[in-house]
Amino acid sequence: MKKRIRRTKRNFQTDKNKLLNKKFKKIHGYDLNLENPKTFSEKIQWVKYHGKLERFSKYVDKYEVRQYVKEKIGEQYLIPLISVFDNVDQIDWNMLPESFAMKANHASGWNIIVEDKTMVNQESAKNKMRKWLQSSYYKLFSEANYRNIKPRVVIEELIKDPSGDLKDYKFFCFHGEPKFIQVDGDRFTEHKRDLFDLDWNKLPLKLKFTNFKQSPLKPAALNEMIQLARQLSEGLPFVRVDLYYTNDRIYFGELTFTPGNGLERFSPRYYDELFGNCLDINRYI
Known part of the structure; x- marks a missing residue:
């Protein structure tokens, strides 16, 4: 038996x-080699199998990571917390502000953005959140860092940008050192993405999504953002540090150890190899 x-x-x-x-x-156009991974995409797959990602659970838990951020860089960079719930039925919609963001703490991308709560179907939103709490992001996507997280709903203030498009600045940090910056925008319409080096030189690269027609301007606080990414990635073999910058303020977004699940195509492939050269998988052993 x-x-x-x-x-x-x-x-x-x-x-x-x-x-x-x-x-x-x-997706990538070449065979996956886990015995001798070279590209960034291959190494992320290797990390999923051999990187003991469970040890990073506290960093991807959207509630627990707040304490880490507070200790490393200060709570002034945290998006203000409204509340956190273990049970959807505990949520009193009437007590919530007009606008807010609802997030599953044990997943990536499971969010409900509420611009005006009077325009949202409460029961539909709660049903979606119940489904989140009953689902394992680890089982769905094999990212073990999400395996041992107690499911909760985190409700934060909704931060906005005067332009109407809140950009997401994502710093690829290898062995505690930022190397590349990914900028995402138009997230809820036609998702756009550009990548830059630390001097804000645009890379001739498409990573899954279409490039911006007009590249985003360098944020005024870029140097501070790079330093914060450096502090938050200290001691970690690889992590992508996600930050927001709006109204002259920097906010922490999240930490990601397996961006795009290693299944977002680099075009041209040269950059898949370039990013891969920065990651020493022996740091996971």
Whole structure:
């Protein structure tokens, strides 16, 4: 019986690997090599298998990470917290402000942005959040850093930008040192993305999404943002530090250890290799 169970698990893992290899090649255009990974995308897959990502759970938990940010750079960089709930039925909609952001603490991208709560179907929003709390982001996407997180709903103030498009500045930090900056905008219309070096030179690169027609201007607080990313990534083999900058203020967004699940295509591939050269997977051992 035990042999049969082990065989079933082994077969399941083999099938899972085959599906990943097939998906990886379809997206990236080359075969996945986990024995000798070279590109950034390959190394992220290696990290998912061998990087012991469970140890980083406190950094990706959108509630628990607030304490880490407070200790490392100060609570002035935190988006003001309205409340946190273990149970959706605890949420009193009437007590919430006119606008806010609702997030699943144990996942990435599971958010509800509320500009005007009178225009939102409360029951629909609560049903979505119930589904979040009953779902395992780890089981869905095999990112073990989300494995041991107690599911909660985090409600924060909604930060806005005068332009109407709040940019997301994402710093790729290797071994505690920022190297590249990804800027995302138009997130809820036609998602745009550009990448830069630390001197704000645009890289001739497309990473999954279309480039901006007009590249975002360098934020006035770029040097401070780079330093904050350096502090937040200290001692970590790789992490992407996400920050916002609006109304002359910097806000912490999140920490990401497996950007895009390693399944976002670099075009041209040269940059997949360039980013990969920066990541020493031996740092995970």
